[in-house]
Amino acid sequence: xxxxxxxxxxxxTFYRQMVKVREFELRAINERRAGLIPGFIHSCVGQEATAVxxxxxxxxxxxxxxxxxxxxxLVAKGGEPRYMMAELAARQTGxxxxxxxxxxxxxxxxxxxxxxxxxxxxxxxxxxxxxxxxMRGEQRVALSFFGDGAVNEGAFHEAANLAGLxxxxxxxxxxxxxxxxxxxxxKQAPVKDLSIRAAGYAFPGVIxxxxxxxxxxxxxxxxxxxxxxxxxxxxxEGKTYRYRGHYEGDPMVYRSPEELEAWQERDPIAAFRxxxxxxxxxxxxxxxxxxSEIQSLLDEAVEFAAQSPQPTRESxxxxxxxxxxxxxxx
Amino acid sequence: xxxxxxxxxxNEALFQVMKADERVFCIGEDIGVYGGxxxxxxxxxxxxxxxxxxxxxxxxxxxxxxCVGSAVTGMRPVGEIQFMDFVTISMEQLVLQAAKIRFMxxxxxxxxxxxxxxxxxxxxxxxxxxxxxENWFVHVPGLKVVMPSSPYDAKGLLLAAIEDDNPxxxxxxxxxxxxxxxxxxxxxxxxxSDTKVVREGRDITVVATSIMVNRALExxxxxxxxxxxxxxxxxRTLNPLDEEPIIRSVIKTGRALIVHEAxxxxxxxxxxxxxxxESEAFxxxxxxxxxxxxxxxxxxxxxxxxxHTVPQxxxxxxxxxxxxxxxx
Ligand SMILES: Cc1ncc(C[n+]2csc(CCOP(=O)(O)OP(=O)(O)O)c2C)c(N)n1
Ligand SMILES: [Mg+2]
Numbered sequence: 001x002x003x004x005x006x007x008x009x010x011x012x013t014f015y016r017q018m019v020k021v022r023e024f025e026l027r028a029i030n031e032r033r034a035g036l037i038p039g040f041i042h043s044c045v046g047q048e049a050t051a052v053x054x055x056x057x058x059x060x061x062x063x064x065x066x067x068x069x070x071x072x073x074l075v076a077k078g079g080e081p082r083y084m085m086a087e088l089a090a091r092q093t094g095x096x097x098x099x100x101x102x103x104x105x106x107x108x109x110x111x112x113x114x115x116x117x118x119x120x121x122x123x124x125x126x127x128x129x130x131x132x133x134x135m136r137g138e139q140r141v142a143l144s145f146f147g148d149g150a151v152n153e154g155a156f157h158e159a160a161n162l163a164g165l166x167x168x169x170x171x172x173x174x175x176x177x178x179x180x181x182x183x184x185x186x187k188q189a190p191v192k193d194l195s196i197r198a199a200g201y202a203f204p205g206v207i208x209x210x211x212x213x214x215x216x217x218x219x220x221x222x223x224x225x226x227x228x229x230x231x232x233x234x235x236x237e238g239k240t241y242r243y244r245g246h247y248e249g250d251p252m253v254y255r256s257p258e259e260l261e262a263w264q265e266r267d268p269i270a271a272f273r274x275x276x277x278x279x280x281x282x283x284x285x286x287x288x289x290x291x292s293e294i295q296s297l298l299d300e301a302v303e304f305a306a307q308s309p310q311p312t313r314e315s316x317x318x319x320x321x322x323x324x325x326x327x328x329x330x
Numbered sequence: 331x332x333x334x335x336x337x338x339x340x341n342e343a344l345f346q347v348m349k350a351d352e353r354v355f356c357i358g359e360d361i362g363v364y365g366g367x368x369x370x371x372x373x374x375x376x377x378x379x380x381x382x383x384x385x386x387x388x389x390x391x392x393x394x395x396x397c398v399g400s401a402v403t404g405m406r407p408v409g410e411i412q413f414m415d416f417v418t419i420s421m422e423q424l425v426l427q428a429a430k431i432r433f434m435x436x437x438x439x440x441x442x443x444x445x446x447x448x449x450x451x452x453x454x455x456x457x458x459x460x461x462x463x464e465n466w467f468v469h470v471p472g473l474k475v476v477m478p479s480s481p482y483d484a485k486g487l488l489l490a491a492i493e494d495d496n497p498x499x500x501x502x503x504x505x506x507x508x509x510x511x512x513x514x515x516x517x518x519x520x521x522x523s524d525t526k527v528v529r530e531g532r533d534i535t536v537v538a539t540s541i542m543v544n545r546a547l548e549x550x551x552x553x554x555x556x557x558x559x560x561x562x563x564x565x566r567t568l569n570p571l572d573e574e575p576i577i578r579s580v581i582k583t584g585r586a587l588i589v590h591e592a593x594x595x596x597x598x599x600x601x602x603x604x605x606x607x608e609s610e611a612f613x614x615x616x617x618x619x620x621x622x623x624x625x626x627x628x629x630x631x632x633x634x635x636x637x638h639t640v641p642q643x644x645x646x647x648x649x650x651x652x653x654x655x656x657x658x
Pocket of ligand 1: 068069117118119120146147148149150177179180181246359388390412416419
């Protein structure tokens with residue numbers, strides 16, 4: 001679909017969300033260096049379009065599962081930077097009360113069934129969520145984000161088989177950034193396009209330019225429509241690239257600066273900004289207004305995190321078991 | 331005396347054994363060019379090539395299975411699981427296959443494999459990258475479970491594990507990788523199932539595993555200044571356990587404290603307490619045997635909470651005092 005068919009507001013929202021994801025990451029990286037954030041971070045700088053495009057095609061009550069590189073998914077599904085930053089800073093006010101950190105940061109209220117420290121750990125859970133929706137006859141879908149590395153875990157294959165077999169309302173969203181840690185994708189799988197794996201489980205696999213937010217949005221919309229119509233899952237492979245190391249501090253011995261530069265020339269945010277201007281969807285001043293709005297949001301988030309109290313020592317003992325679920329159904 | 335870090339001691343062991351024995355190979359995630367998440371296999375790929383330093387996809391069940399299958403067919407694999415937490419994905423191959431093959435098939439096959447993995451907290455990596463799951467393996471006859479606490483033992487136990495014809499779960503500790511100690515240059519083994527008295531003392535026996543041995547040693551120095559002499563024992567191999575030195579020590583001191591990082595409930599401490607209670611040392615006890623272990627919670631992200639979740643030097647000191655002073 002041509003960009004000219006989109007309402008202007010929606011395009012600006014795409015832009016705002018992508019900038020929010022990126023700037024959040026850059027801020028978090030800085031604050032980690034500055035000492036506010038004690039734990040390690042896997043940033044998604046460069047991969048903003050997959051998170052934002054895919055989540056934009058979901059309703060509020062649809063659910064996602066996320067990964068170790070999950071900050072973008074959380075922002076895109078509605079996460080608030082202040083609670084995210086506070087969690088990274090291990091504060092009581094953070095999304096998980098300082099117990100989770102980057103790897104586990106989530107807000108169940110927003111329909112995010114966890115960021116995940118375990119590669120492929122979220123995929124079988126998404127099957128379960130989709131099964132619950134199907135059982136109750138709800139029009140909801142479960143979208144599972146995972147990396148190119150995750151499709152080599154048994155968990156992925158079992159989940160894909162179940163979803164294909166039961167025609168579950170589920171979307172397998174693979175953010176293929178060409179590397180799993182330091183290992184290039186061609187040393188991890190004998191196929192270049194991971195989406196072809198869907199064929200073995202009898203559902204469609206599609207490839208999209210993961211740096212093009214509208215392409216991601218449209219592919220996800222189509223998959224969501226199939227899922228809601230009871231036609232079963234779709235595997236979407238968004239080809240993209242992470243700019244920074246696997247984790248902050250990664251020496252990145254395994255890839256060339258040229259490769260990185262080539263991808264940076266196709267930057268999802270810069271390219272989209274350009275398109276907005278070219279098609280006169282937004283003026284330079286409207287765009288910079290969005291950008292500075294995000295900067296103030298993040299200033300506030302960092303301030304909030306820094307001012308927040310540390311969790312009490314006793315709080316460590318809470319929440320191992322709970323009967324405070326209050327029968328909530330997500 | 332030459333000093334090496336725990337990590338370099340392991341690296342040297344792998345290097346030497348791969349030179350000496352063509353059947354030995356390493357297999358795991360990002361162990362090649364990347365050198366492993368903690369650098370234990372650094373440099374091996376340059377020396378031995380991709381055929382013997384095998385990078386795998388992210389497939390922990392596959393890694394364990396590849397070790398089992400290649401071991402029963404004549405290789406001596408050394409697998410690496412990046413973080414001990416992920417070995418939960420390998421469990422079937424280890425527990426239901428590797429551990430049982432020799433017995434089930436009437437002794438006709440052996441499984442000479444080693445699976446290395448770093449456990450433990452203290453890195454701010456939260457609940458899914460900080461597990462201490464050694465007792466899962468202790469509970470499975472057929473598996474050997476080894477936890478070195480010093481660079482010397484790391485090298486010697488790894489070489490012994492590789493030489494052993496049984497599947498060995500080899501548990502390293504992330505915080506120990508950078509610790510230094512004397513390590514001979516030549517190849518040597520530290521026998522499996524050989525419990526070590528690390529420090530002698532008359533007042534209380536502290537049985538500690540992995541990094542807790544080091545913390546207990548520091549605690550013992552502080553306690554010595556107050557006139558309390560602690561005997562520290564490191565089982566090194568948790569199963570099969572060489573229990574005799576522990577029992578002998580408790581007979582001597584009349585008191586025992588078990589210290590481990592894994593959560594208390596269902597932990598190795600319970601096993602050790604039972605071994606002591608079932609032995610002749612029972613008659614010599616002057617105080618209840620105590621366990622100092624991880625709280626029964628997942629490891630929290632916040633560094634202060636994380637710190638207080640597992641035994642530290644201070645908590646060992648105060649627990650020893652309470653026992654010795656008859657306050658418990
Ligand atoms: C089960 C499991 N194995 C290994 C790891 C260690 N690990 C964390 S991220 C990662 C690479 C993941 O690659 P990919 O799925 O492509 O995601 P990306 O990091 O590229 O976003 C690995 C091996 C883990 N967290 N969980
Ligand atoms: Mg990847």
